[in-house]
Amino acid sequence: GQSLEQPSEVTAVEGAIVQINCTYQTSGFYGLSWYQQHDGGAPTFLSYNALDGLEETGRFSSFLSRSDSYGYLLLQELQMKDSASYFCAVRDSNYQLIWGAGTKLIIKP
């Protein structure tokens, strides 16, 4: 079957750096995406990696290693508003987006 594994919860301090890992096992691979979802809100797109390496967008960066079926989202200079759930999602050979169960990020002052 297809699966994406990510930690259920991560805790960090305001101003710090946190990394959320994602490992995947899917039939085919057409890219790894990251989405942020605040409680009661809709998912919002953060980043997309189709090739190996690091993509940087402001305080957020995302990394992909296709040979390891692994990626991570790096959040720097954490702010309280970053408290949310973060989902990794892989587009498989059917071009369907398969989602992980999400990582709840808790930020303490």
Next chain:
Amino acid sequence: DAGVTQSPTHLIKTRGQQVTLRCSPKSGHDTVSWYQQALGQGPQFIFQYYEEEERQRGNFPDRFSGHQFPNYSSELNVNALLLGDSALYLCASSTSYEQYFGPGTRLTVT
């Protein structure tokens, strides 16, 4: 420019009933995907519509059906509702790899 809109926001139905949820995509987007998100879980792909045809389908029973109109708006229909159908139903529109989500419809089945 309006983003993705969905209606209604909340809905309460009884087991066995039927429900229709509606979605209008972001301007310029021709592809609409529907997801079911249970509490504490990631979204589960239901199906995707493009050019008024169901292009892909996830692992959902035939009780879940949909439609896309010429203006790219879409409907999700669920028949014979079960308690387990209670969830947040999300609509997303896209033109490439980035999906834009609507606020969702919270469906409660009692």
